[in-house]
Amino acid sequence: MRAxxxxxxxxxxxxxxxLYWGYSQYTVAKQLxxxxxxxxxxxxxxxxxxxxxxxxxxxxxxxxxxxxNNLIHFTGAWQEANAxxxxxxxxxxxxxxxxxxxxxxxxxxxxSYLLAQRIAGGGTIKPEEQKxxxxxxxxxxxxxxxxxxxxxxxxxxxxxWVKPEPNIMQRVTGWFKGTAEADTTDxxxxxxxAQGIQMMxxxxxxxxxxxxxxxxxxxxxxxxxxxxxxxxxxxxxxxNLTDFFGKLGLNYSIQYQxxxxxxxPTYKYVLNGxxxxxxxxxxxxxxxxxxxxxxxxxxxxxxxxxxxxxAANYLRNIGYPSLYLTSIEDYQSYVTxxxxxxxxxxxxxxDKVIVKVAMDNxxxxxxxxxxxxxxxxxxxxxxxxxxVAQARRYLKPDxxxxxxxLVLLAKDNYAEKxxxxxxxxxxxxxxxxxxxxxxxxxxxxxxxxxxxxGEFLK
Amino acid sequence: xxKGKLKLVAVxxxxxxxxxxxxxxxxxxxxxxxxxxxxxxxxxxELQTKLNQVGQSIKVDGVYGRNxxxxxxxxxxxxxxxxxxxxxxxxxxxxxxxxxxxxxxGGKAVGSNSKDLNLLAHxxxxxxxxxxxxxxxxxxxxxxxxxxxxxxxxxxxxIIYQPGAFSSVSDGQINLQPDADAIKAAREAMNGSDxxxxxxxxxxxxxxxxxxxxxxxxxxxxxxxxxxx
Numbered sequence: 001m002r003a004x005x006x007x008x009x010x011x012x013x014x015x016x017x018x019l020y021w022g023y024s025q026y027t028v029a030k031q032l033x034x035x036x037x038x039x040x041x042x043x044x045x046x047x048x049x050x051x052x053x054x055x056x057x058x059x060x061x062x063x064x065x066x067x068x069n070n071l072i073h074f075t076g077a078w079q080e081a082n083a084x085x086x087x088x089x090x091x092x093x094x095x096x097x098x099x100x101x102x103x104x105x106x107x108x109x110x111x112s113y114l115l116a117q118r119i120a121g122g123g124t125i126k127p128e129e130q131k132x133x134x135x136x137x138x139x140x141x142x143x144x145x146x147x148x149x150x151x152x153x154x155x156x157x158x159x160x161w162v163k164p165e166p167n168i169m170q171r172v173t174g175w176f177k178g179t180a181e182a183d184t185t186d187x188x189x190x191x192x193x194a195q196g197i198q199m200m201x202x203x204x205x206x207x208x209x210x211x212x213x214x215x216x217x218x219x220x221x222x223x224x225x226x227x228x229x230x231x232x233x234x235x236x237x238x239x240n241l242t243d244f245f246g247k248l249g250l251n252y253s254i255q256y257q258x259x260x261x262x263x264x265p266t267y268k269y270v271l272n273g274x275x276x277x278x279x280x281x282x283x284x285x286x287x288x289x290x291x292x293x294x295x296x297x298x299x300x301x302x303x304x305x306x307x308x309x310x311a312a313n314y315l316r317n318i319g320y321p322s323l324y325l326t327s328i329e330d331y332q333s334y335v336t337x338x339x340x341x342x343x344x345x346x347x348x349x350x351d352k353v354i355v356k357v358a359m360d361n362x363x364x365x366x367x368x369x370x371x372x373x374x375x376x377x378x379x380x381x382x383x384x385x386x387x388v389a390q391a392r393r394y395l396k397p398d399x400x401x402x403x404x405x406l407v408l409l410a411k412d413n414y415a416e417k418x419x420x421x422x423x424x425x426x427x428x429x430x431x432x433x434x435x436x437x438x439x440x441x442x443x444x445x446x447x448x449x450x451x452x453x454g455e456f457l458k
Numbered sequence: 459x460x461k462g463k464l465k466l467v468a469v470x471x472x473x474x475x476x477x478x479x480x481x482x483x484x485x486x487x488x489x490x491x492x493x494x495x496x497x498x499x500x501x502x503x504e505l506q507t508k509l510n511q512v513g514q515s516i517k518v519d520g521v522y523g524r525n526x527x528x529x530x531x532x533x534x535x536x537x538x539x540x541x542x543x544x545x546x547x548x549x550x551x552x553x554x555x556x557x558x559x560x561x562x563x564g565g566k567a568v569g570s571n572s573k574d575l576n577l578l579a580h581x582x583x584x585x586x587x588x589x590x591x592x593x594x595x596x597x598x599x600x601x602x603x604x605x606x607x608x609x610x611x612x613x614x615x616x617i618i619y620q621p622g623a624f625s626s627v628s629d630g631q632i633n634l635q636p637d638a639d640a641i642k643a644a645r646e647a648m649n650g651s652d653x654x655x656x657x658x659x660x661x662x663x664x665x666x667x668x669x670x671x672x673x674x675x676x677x678x679x680x681x682x683x684x685x686x687x
Contacts, residue, residue: 001676019524082612089611092621096672097468097609162621195620247668260678262655275590292651294591300538329649330554333538354650359538366648428564449568452555 007045011281021268039092040161044154044193047087048147054080055140055269061112064134067119074116081109092162092194098202099197101143105114108136121441134412137362146200161193168387215218222414224284226376232286234259237267241279243272244288248364252281264289264373282373288318289365304328307335307357312354314364315339316322329454334358341376346418350375350410381418384437391420391435394442399424399433409434409443417443432457466668489554493545497522507547510535511557513579513638520609536638573612578602578644579636581618584626585660586640593681594640594652598647600685605657610658658686 054077061073065291089377093099111132113123124247125133128315153159172244177359192197232240234256241254252271260266266289271277278292302310308325315323323339324347356366384391388404395401403423408416430448435441446457476495477664488504488679503520506529510516519687527543534541537552545553545662560567578598611617619627626632636644660683661671673685 008652085611086616089620091614094622095668096623097604097607098618098670099609101611103608144615258678261675262657262677264655266655277593286646292592292653296535297538299540331537331645332555333536338650356649366651369654425563428562428566430563449560449564451560452558456560 003236008044010043022118031223037161037397039282039433040193041154043087043090044151047084047091048144048458050080050084051140051144051147054084054105055137055144058108058112058133058140061139062130064448068313071119072115074119077192078109078112078116081105081112085109090432091197092192094194094198098201100201101197104143104204111136111382126354139196143200143204146203148197150190150193150200153190153196159190159193159196163192163194185381201205222263222281222374224374226373227264227282227287227364228285229296230285231283232281234267237281237283237286238269240286243341244318247319249312252277252279259283266290270277287369288367289373291364293363293365295358295360295365297365300359302359304330304335307359307416308337310357310362311337311339311364312356312365320353320440326352327454331453336366341372343379345406346409347382347405347421348376349407350416375410378414379408382419384418386420386435389419390435391440392422394440395422397432399426399431406437407434411443412423419443423448482653488545489550492521492547493550493663494529495522495524501642502526505550505553508553508557510555510635511576511638513636513641515530515635526541533637535628536642568591575641575648576636577614577618578648579641580634581626581633581677582626582643583634583636583641584632585624585632586681587644588650589681589683591639591643592653593683594643594683595651596657596680597660597683598644599652601659603652603654603656607658627652653680657687658682659686 014379057073057080061070061077064070064073082105085102086101088099088105090180115129117135118125142361154161156430190199209354212213238254238256241252243254253273255270257268257271260268260280260288265284266280266282267286268278268280271279271293274325279288279291280292308328312323312325320339320341322342324342325337326340326347326349327338337355337357339353339355341348350371352371354362354366354368357363358365384406392401399422401422403421405421405423407419407421409419409421410416417434420437422433422435423431424431430446432446432448433442434444436443449456449458475548486632487503488501488508490501498521500520502522503518503521504518506516506526508519509526509529510518512533514532516529521620522545530545530549531541531543533539533553534543536680537556539552541621550674557572559572560568579602581601582594582598589597600616601614605612605614611620618624618632622628624664651685655677657677659671659674661668661685662682666672670687677685679685
């Protein structure tokens, strides 16, 4: 009798403890759920506000005849588009990367930036850009309409943000039914916000595409310009690699591994049967594009100057006539060197080649000519309209120039601009400034930062 | 009387000596002397913190034990130094260099690009542990490729922490300390290597039933991952 009482006592204490434990777990989980929901709410509401402000600026920009105010309208639209994007990236979506909304916001941001810059420089907006602006505005209005519908459903229909985890009862019945998960992508009504965004996205996809070529144009089908027209076989590619290494006095046994289907499709080879040493040739023309030996690098015995000489020698041997070293980064066991083509004294920045030198014995352990093969082509650069002295007048008077060069600058949207590059400094900051040789427009500006590895452009 | 004076002088000089050694130990900075197996103190702690920053994972306890020695050796091997396990001047200089930030022309500290490198290395660790080196570089390259793609956020943190974008973020594996290999791979991708050939997605075919990623045009397979446009 006494033993039984004792047992009942122990069991009821145990029950009490586990009940308490369960309850505290439940409250912790509930609090976490609330925090999560609040974060999503904030991001969603911010996104909607910024997107509405963006649309408001676009509407004003269309109607205002004041350049001074339009500068504000376009910078406003640019900023608000970015803020909307930033908040959107915090929201749960079913498949990140399938969102036309973000593509649209990016285009609006970039287009507004472009026009703001033009107006500030005293330029005007072309008729086709006015049309584009009207299209953007219309798309923005429709996007905002769908967004506020979705937010209404969050508020009044208690739409969940993400698919909720099954509760205990559902889990138990799930065991009996088997775990056949319904595919919910084809339903008409979203059951979660993530799904709702996905569905909005497919609606937005149906809007007429924007006729605009820019950095964030959806269809970047850039064709490589530096490759022969004809498709090579993998055997030809292999032979070209043998020749390539032959010029360097190297001899590898080369074994074809697989094809790749990127921007420049390639054949990939393994060297000496070692998966850490690979080489790739382009399918078109079978041109060697990548060599990479990821071996362990031993004690440093050579200097950066030695490495420069080794790299220059390597590039000369494989047939580059004239290159300019744009940067050297020292990572102690290896250095990475970037070169660009020089043509008629002009540095062609798009045509870039990267080489990595191992500092134990000076071997070249990486060679990448992707950018070169992508962009190198016969160009008609023409003569600069402005002289260096004339171009310098477009710089700030107290900007002290230390170096000047004629360069072909690569812009974000694959455009190329012939510019004077002025390296110079103010009291405590150093910059590269690019002045268009025809218009005097400042095309680009980079701040030079010093890192332990080398100079870094920002 | 004289005896008392002597005593006082002795006490004072001992006190001065004590405080001197104390300040010396307190102010001893990393790099003032060679650190070796068996050394202890603040400098060792600093050494251990810096080693962890470059991808080692040791306890920061201020004791130069076997683990610290091995970590020093591993660092030396990756940085062109003699792998003797002694943190001498050369090793400490290299370590300081590898963990320093950027400055402007006037020498003032200006942000640091190593923050991005570190986060990228975390993502490589979370997503591509156990993958071949090229596969690690490719994962880092995918994240960098997304910056240039209008469908994705514009910062490395935005891309990595986008809800649902990476499983290692959802399950917390992203918080694991990256090892030296992951840091090296992240840096290699930042320097322009892209074994993924411009991919913006990757997935493990055995584990993925998501129709969306399977529908993407495939570029190549490295290790267990398929990389897609």
